[in-house]
Amino acid sequence: MRVRLISGIAAIAALGLAGSLSLATAADKPSDPQIAHIAYTAGAIDVEAAKQAIAKSKNKDVVAFAESMLRDHEAVNKQALDLVKKLNVTPEDNATSQALSKAATAERDKLSGLEGAAFDKAYVDNEVAYHKQVNGALEGLLIPSAQNAELKSLLETGLKLFRGHQQHAEHVAAALK
Amino acid sequence: MRHLLLIAMPTLILSAGMAQSATIEVTIEKMAFSPAEVEVKIGDTIEWVNKDAFVHTATVKGGWDVQLPVKKSGSVVVDKAGTLDYYCRFHPNMKGRITVAP
Ligand SMILES: [Cu+2]
Numbered sequence: 061m062r063v064r065l066i067s068g069i070a071a072i073a074a075l076g077l078a079g080s081l082s083l084a085t086a087a088d089k090p091s092d093p094q095i096a097h098i099a100y101t102a103g104a105i106d107v108e109a110a111k112q113a114i115a116k117s118k119n120k121d122v123v124a125f126a127e128s129m130l131r132d133h134e135a136v137n138k139q140a141l142d143l144v145k146k147l148n149v150t151p152e153d154n155a156t157s158q159a160l161s162k163a164a165t166a167e168r169d170k171l172s173g174l175e176g177a178a179f180d181k182a183y184v185d186n187e188v189a190y191h192k193q194v195n196g197a198l199e200g201l202l203i204p205s206a207q208n209a210e211l212k213s214l215l216e217t218g219l220k221l222f223r224g225h226q227q228h229a230e231h232v233a234a235a236l237k
Numbered sequence: 238m239r240h241l242l243l244i245a246m247p248t249l250i251l252s253a254g255m256a257q258s259a260t261i262e263v264t265i266e267k268m269a270f271s272p273a274e275v276e277v278k279i280g281d282t283i284e285w286v287n288k289d290a291f292v293h294t295a296t297v298k299g300g301w302d303v304q305l306p307v308k309k310s311g312s313v314v315v316d317k318a319g320t321l322d323y324y325c326r327f328h329p330n331m332k333g334r335i336t337v338a339p
Contacts, residue, residue, distance in 0.1 A: 128292070128327045135290040135307075220268035221291065223330025231329060 084148075089205040090154060096144050097151035098160070098202060099215060103133040105164040106225075111181045112168060122180045125232045129187070129225060136218055143214055146216045156197075173187070179234075184233045191226035195219060244266065260284055260312075264284055265293055265305065270333035279339050284312040294326045295333065302326070 090098065106129050113126035144151055167186055174182050201237045206212040258280040264271045266288045277283065284296050287305040295303040295311070300321070303311040315321070318339040325331035 130328070132291050137292060217267045220330065221328065224268065224325070224330045228327060229328040 067162070072185050090156065091152065091205075092147075092204070092207050093152035094103050094154040094156070094183075095202050095206050095211065095215070096140060096149060097153055097157050098197070099218060100140050100151055101157040101160050102136040102197075105160060106133045106190065108139070108164070108168065108185075109171075109183070109187070113179075114173060116171075116175070117180055117183070118176070119180045121232055121234075122184060125187075125228060128228070132221060132225065136221060139214060143210055147208060147210065148152060149208075157232055181236055183234075184229055184236060187229040188226060188233055191222050191229060198222065205218055218235060247300060255302065258282070262286060263295075265289055265331075268328060268331060270295075270331060272337070273332065274334045276336045279315060279318060281283050281337075282312050284310055285334060286310040293331065295304050296326045297321050297323045 088182070095119055110126040110130040110133070117123050157198065171179060171186070198215055203212060203215045203219065206215055214236055257329065260279070260282040261277050261283050261284070263275060263283060264287055268289065268291070270285070275283065283295075283304060285293075285294055285305050287307065287309055290307055291306055293305045295301075295305060295313075299311050303313055303332050305311050308312075315337045318337045321335040321337065323333050323335070
């Protein structure tokens with residue numbers, strides 16, 4: 061009886077531990093379908109931001125920057141779509157993608173109320189901050205979590221691309237001052 | 238085949254009594270110039286071959302600006318000795334260097 065009780069507690073303790081471990085893993089380490097969704101969402105957000113800037117800005121450097129964001133993010137997202145199709149993976153919506161989209165909608169609304177130099181500055185400053193944030197996520201979470209080698213490789217190219225965009229945005233921001 | 242032609246051409250020029258010049262190929266793949274550093278001579282051609290899905294440039298500040306569309310190439314002929322640092326205007330983290338010997 062005593063033995064059975066102890067083993068019962070041990071079983072519960074083990075379950076609890078395993079339960080919290082798998083929860084921690086789920087929270088810290090997104091799956092490949094989730095990673096694909098996050099990466100695609102991050103790109104699509106910057107495409108939308110670029111379209112808004114192309115429509116609103118009259119500064120030629122800002123418009124040229126936005127055009128290169130549009131071009132690059134559409135290209136990398138096309139590669140991502142081709143890859144998930146090839147791997148037969150369905151991107152899976154998740155809390156990180158939703159948080160990114162929510163923040164992006166708020167930013168777009170804020171920018172839509174600005175004009176001229178105030179818009180240019182707010183757009184470019186946000187591009188610097190946004191690429192920095194996405195680079196942090198790619199480097200610290202998405203790339204280390206990715207299981208599929210081709211997905212990992214695409215994310216690594218994406219990180220170099222986003223780092224380039226961050227620097228490009230910083231150059232444009234410095235020129236606006 | 239193309240490489241054979243490139244090798245054959247300078248030989249012809251040399252036999253005609255002119256300075257030997259070569260074409261040095263730099264590949265762009267996955268957001269990087271490869272090789273990132275090349276050593277060439279005056280009169281040589283640098284040809285960048287863009288294998289990425291992204292538009293790049295090979296730009297020297299205050300100097301030339303070579304546009305490199307997706308899956309296309311572009312080139313310059315170097316005409317003075319020295320060190321040329323170049324970068325991509327769209328992705329300033331992409332950097333390369335050309336050392337030109339007289
Ligand atoms: Cu580039």
